[in-house]
Amino acid sequence: MQRDIHENHRIEIRLSGSGGQGLVLAGVILAEAMGVYEGKNVAQTQSYGPEARGGASRSDIVISDTEIHYPKTTQLDLLLSLTQESCDQYYRSLKENGILVVDSDKVRQLPSHKAFSLPFIKTAKEQAGTPVVANVVSLSAVAAIMELCPKESLLKAVLMRAPRGTEDKNRTACELGYEMGVEARRKMRERKYAFDH
Amino acid sequence: MQRDIHENHRIEIRLSGSGGQGLVLAGVILAEAMGVYEGKNVAQTQSYGPEARGGASRSDIVISDTEIHYPKTTQLDLLLSLTQESCDQYYRSLKENGILVVDSDKVRQLPSHKAFSLPFIKTAKEQAGTPVVANVVSLSAVAAIMELCPKESLLKAVLMRAPRGTEDKNRTACELGYEMGVEARRKMRERKYAFDH
Numbered sequence: 001m002q003r004d005i006h007e008n009h010r011i012e013i014r015l016s017g018s019g020g021q022g023l024v025l026a027g028v029i030l031a032e033a034m035g036v037y038e039g040k041n042v043a044q045t046q047s048y049g050p051e052a053r054g055g056a057s058r059s060d061i062v063i064s065d066t067e068i069h070y071p072k073t074t075q076l077d078l079l080l081s082l083t084q085e086s087c088d089q090y091y092r093s094l095k096e097n098g099i100l101v102v103d104s105d106k107v108r109q110l111p112s113h114k115a116f117s118l119p120f121i122k123t124a125k126e127q128a129g130t131p132v133v134a135n136v137v138s139l140s141a142v143a144a145i146m147e148l149c150p151k152e153s154l155l156k157a158v159l160m161r162a163p164r165g166t167e168d169k170n171r172t173a174c175e176l177g178y179e180m181g182v183e184a185r186r187k188m189r190e191r192k193y194a195f196d197h
Numbered sequence: 198m199q200r201d202i203h204e205n206h207r208i209e210i211r212l213s214g215s216g217g218q219g220l221v222l223a224g225v226i227l228a229e230a231m232g233v234y235e236g237k238n239v240a241q242t243q244s245y246g247p248e249a250r251g252g253a254s255r256s257d258i259v260i261s262d263t264e265i266h267y268p269k270t271t272q273l274d275l276l277l278s279l280t281q282e283s284c285d286q287y288y289r290s291l292k293e294n295g296i297l298v299v300d301s302d303k304v305r306q307l308p309s310h311k312a313f314s315l316p317f318i319k320t321a322k323e324q325a326g327t328p329v330v331a332n333v334v335s336l337s338a339v340a341a342i343m344e345l346c347p348k349e350s351l352l353k354a355v356l357m358r359a360p361r362g363t364e365d366k367n368r369t370a371c372e373l374g375y376e377m378g379v380e381a382r383r384k385m386r387e388r389k390y391a392f393d394h
């Protein structure tokens with residue numbers, strides 16, 4: 001784990017998009033990976049209300065080394081957005097230097113030039129055989145970008161929740177996404193390095 | 198809706214048991230039924246931590262007519278327990294006059310004689326064809342006991358989350374559970390009536 005990202009021992013992540021993109025399930029999977037397989041304290045919350053009914057769906061995960069007294073997110077360390085609407089709606093919840101990760105085909109207007117814009121849905125469709133697993137592709141990328149856990153812990157949690165008969169597609173989605181995340185992180189570091197010198 | 202139960206406009210429910218009983222999914226389904234189809238504000242939380250790793254799994258739902266500022270449960274209006282361990286662990290979180298609902302085969306030692314002890318797992322197995330849908334049976338009973346929503350809203354949410362090919366079993370589970378809950382509520386009322394006079 002990178003202490004520069006996690007030094008406050010509390011990480012807040014929001015997975016956002018539209019209903020039907022499987023982000024509630026993605027939140028549950030990440031919570032299980034971190035809580036069950038990585039031994040962290042995790043609170044994972046879905047909220048439904050006037051805001052959510054506006055069209056943007058969201059699933060929040062708080063991860064901590066210590067007990068979580070307040071499970072609601074306050075300032076996001078990372079926001080994933082799979083639609084323009086959810087990006088517009090939640091971008092202001094990111095903390096300074098928080099990380100924005102978006103689907104490059106769905107989010108065309110980026111609020112920050114520092115965002116990671118990656119083809120999650122296209123990759124799910126073309127390389128894992130179905131756009132349905134775009135939630136697993138993007139979740140896996142997020143886990144790698146944040147260095148939350150080894151791929152093995154995430155994959156275990158993904159396969160626990162994969163409906164029977166979809167294991168192979170979900171495994172592929174997890175591997176593709178994790179690889180995308182590792183590569184994105186590598187680029188982020190190079191960029192930082194370039195800035196620093 | 199019964200105003201006697203819901204007069205404070207905030208309802209807190211915990212679904213508890215062991216991992217693998219599908220209670221995380223049940224929590225998500227109830228949140229969707231109330232949030233998406235009934236237009237309530239809902240926060241639904243899974244927590245993983247030292248407590249959860251002790252063996253008892255839990256999924257919390259807070260339902261409100263007004264905005265939910267604090268999504269963590271404080272005093273439960275209803276606790277569902279599908280194992281003795283989870284019943285023992287969480288019973289003290291029930292508020293005074295809170296409702297305890299347990300599986301009659303799994304929870305043999307009741308901490309209160311006012312509990313609803315119902316054969317959820319047995320009913321799932323014998324009448325819906327698989328113990329896997331015991332989560333839907335018990336969730337549907339809870340919804341009916343609390344008069345949270347009409348069966349139709351719950352059924353819509355159940356079918357949204359049912360893996361392809363399991364729709365019929367899940368529909369049966371929902372109908373059986375809701376019926377069990379309606380009957381339990383009827384008995385509760387009769388008993389109250391008997392006490393009052």
